[in-house]
Amino acid sequence: MSQAKLKVGVYWGASCGGCDVAFLDIHEKILDVIQVAEVKFWPCAMDFKYKDVEGYPDGYLDITLFNGAIRNSENEHVARLLRKKSKLMVAFGACAHMGGIPGLANFWSKKDIFASAYLESPSTENLQKIVPQVETKVPEGTLKIPELYENVRTLAQTIDVDYTVPGCPPNPEQIAIVLGAVASGKLPAKGAVVGASDKAMCEDCPRKKKELKFKKFQRRHLTHPDPEICFMEQGIVCLGAATRAGCGWRCIGSNMPCRGCYGPLPNVTDQGAKILAAIASHIDSEDPEEVERILDGIPDPAGYFYRFGLPLSLLHRRHLGDR
Amino acid sequence: MPYKIGVYVCHCGTNIAGMVNVEEVADFARGIPGVTLSRTYKFMCSDPGQALLQEDIRKNGLDAVVVAACSPLMHERTFRRAAQEAGLNPFLVQIANIREQCSWVTEGKGAATEKAKALVAAAVRRAREHQPLEMRRVEITPSALVVGGGIAGIQAALDLADAGVQVVLVEREPSIGGHMAMFDKTFPTLDCAACILTPKMVAAGSHPNIKLMTWSEVEEVSGFVGNFKVKIRRKAGYVDHDKCTGCGLCIEKCPYKADSEFEQGLAKRKAIYLPFAQAVPNKPIIDKNACAYLKNGKCRVCVKFCEAAAIDFTQQDRVEEVTVGTIVLATGFQAMDGRRIPELGYGRLPGVYSALEFERLNNAAGPTNGVIQTRDGRAPRSVAILHCTGSRDENHHRYCSRVCCMYALKYAHLLREKLPEARVYNFYIDMRCFGKGYEEFYKRLQEEGVRFVRGKGAQVWGGAEWKAMVPAAAVPEGLEDHQLVVVAEDSLLQQVLHVPVDMVVLTPAFEPRFDAEEVGRRFLVSRGADGFFLEQHPKLAPVSTTNEGVFIAGACQGPKDIPDTVAQGSAAASKALSLITRKEIEIEATTAHVQDELCSGCRTCIGLCPYNAITFDEARKRAAVNDALCKGCGTCVAACPSSAILARHFGDRQIFSEIEGLLSL
């Protein structure tokens, strides 16, 4: 091996750790990866200190795979730091790409969240009503913790991102492909989404599909869908038609409709608006009252359509007004 | 910015410049990225205005042009053509509507100028995203459909047929002729309607280029300009017209009768009948609701007497399909039912007649052979003609029916002529005698001793009713029970009159046909607030509609007299002809297009297209839009969850840019 190994950083922002686990899920292919890559920084797996990173020269890392959304000042600080230290910055996974599940926090205000987490939840006993403060004075001095932001942001809404690998988590098979591409120098154009198709899930979906028509909507947990037939034709909202393929149809294969974690298609500006347009166009009624009755079958449209993509969506967050 | 955009702010005389500070708008436009020059001009649509734009395109190599002027529905084509002549693709022109939707509707110069700036900003940003497009050309089928065989339709059909166009003339009734065939004399010349109409009817019936389909209705229209596919229901008439010689023996022998529609129910006709003697085609049909054989299986007298063996009781409705390049709608009007104004007594008092009833009563070929008499056979000694029955009336129709004043004068003249002793009253709001020779006719009638009362006939009472209702002192002297009392305010004398008469003639308003709404939808022709078909432009495109290739003529567009109706029939024919003689037509390039590399075959678009222009390739699992069928509505584009369908000229990026521009200030 004449070529030097790629210096790789892996970091997690606001995320669950699933993306980190996905690296391990590549199983024996990890052997191929370590042929070309050397992990320099991966706090989820090994103990690293930020000052190690701070000590790197700028552009020292060949590539950083950043998973997780930007939710607090620490996420942002490290994202900026890694951007400086990395030649290529990859938004890795749905949270970095679109906000992901942590992005659902954008349906609430920071105040709501603190109230729920620290004051009101049934399992909380907090008689002094203490909620986290960025700075707390104690006899020994001032304690500082990262500041929780009002809005969850995507990585690209925070720093300059070179590539995006979508998915919650990304299909492990794609990881080796991405690193292989970087090692071989065959880089796609900046801004590209890699490790996913430019076509929607329906491209890969094996289910039978004939004609769309919604007389009523069904919720998945209240029904037993036929595993052979398109969910939509069974009245179950599936985001597959508005979502990039590439995941290996894991949900659909488990008889669950697509949740949209691979995000919008190349020309789409707002994934939720597009699935909305697609399904509403096929409501089988021209009577406004009946349309409303049929729509009652989708009790939480925003939550359903923006399950993974609220911070990336046009509106970015629930508007709180003067609340 | 790769774009060199020219912005032209039109003064439109003072139409725009009087309310919008055009110089300020032009200065503002100069500051928008991409704009290389920005000018104002007095009339952009004028020749020098267009020349200015063309010179700039040639000299400065403009990439796109924004014209801030009147509505794009007005002059988009003008500026597109100008651009094209100067070598710029016509789709690189964008119009900002700062007249109809800005200067004319906004109060305050400041507000109007601000709005105009926003509209210009949007147009410039949109123009930056425009792509050159090529118009598509399709061949035009050199044939026409004319719907409605009244005088408008007959005129249109004859003009087209004389020019060599194959015409299909569809008429819902058993004969062509329409309302005009019912009339005796026509105003103001008093020439006989039959004498001038019958030759035209015969010509239409025998013209080698006209295929006449009477007793038929258009059921479905598909396709588009140049190639409309029309399904026509040929209603069963139970007489094989190919065999029928028109001898009329069957009619003579038929023992069953029904009210004659043509005679307004004032006379009977047979179950096998011609609506009137001069009917075209001059061959009968059988009324299945009156025919004993079709109702009960007994009779067959007509079969017995028909030597040609033309009676065919097995006949069924059948649907014929024709392809035509263009369509003329001439479906006419209907007269308002007088019963809708109960205070005028129509339908309740036998002495009250509708105008069409009076036409038949007066017609030499009518139920009384032209003798004007009441239902009980008396010659009226006094007749009141009430104008504006349901017209110019807030409770019914706000519009003027345009012909009633004139035919009311005609009735008065005919009454004076036939019954010189009778008193004839005209109760009117205003006399509207605007046509050629009309005012002269009015003057003549005034000299003939007709009594004109300026006041609307408000109520009509039966003589007996009146006596029972009012004190004896208020009963006109000698009022008989069978007579009528017309109550009206003479607005010149400012006095309420109670006028005893023997006969009252109403002048019911022209109304759109009962099924105008349905017909409008079938032909994609919009209707105005009055319910009549809407012309594309009230002055400059009076017989065109927003559905290209479909023209309207006659009273289906609004009330009109025979000269105007005939003129429109010819106008529609000439528009249709000018379309057909082009042989090819350019149709919008702004269609939808499936980007194969983005289509996942999700089938969301399938079933959304009203024109079935989207097909699904099962083998490749991809959707595709058929360019020739797509009309560019964009419904599939909005629904495509992958944004894989591109709307040419109305793409996401173009509209996003427009939104950004509109909200940029």
Add this chain to the structure above:
Amino acid sequence: MSFEPKIVGFLCNWCTYTGADLAGTSRMKYAPNVRVVRVMCSGRVDPTFVLKAFREGADGVLLGGCHPGDCHYQSGNMKTLRRIPLLKRLLKDMGIEEGRLRLEWISASEGERYQRVINEFVEQVRALGPLNLEVRKALPKKSQATA
């Protein structure tokens, strides 16, 4: 100074846009707050357009199409009739008052009705106050990635 709402109107070419032109030719005065995007059919109005308008600072969005049954493209407006109720539900979930989005069927001959609808809607949105959408503060300029 009273609040002047910014409203984007998406009007179909054949009915509402023509009706708006008729209001103009008839010189009917109405509030200047509505700025119009012409589309060929209300069925072209992707819900994304509505979100985009709010994102760009609109306080209200008006959709105008042909009356049911009168669509120039036969049934495009019916797709709109189905999409808008769901879009309104989504907007409500997103904290945007339903009253900021209005769908109206206005024909080519209803200039008067266009004038009335515009004036009414402007007052309706004025009463709701400025939207001041938080995303505009949270993600100013072009930081919105559309990858």
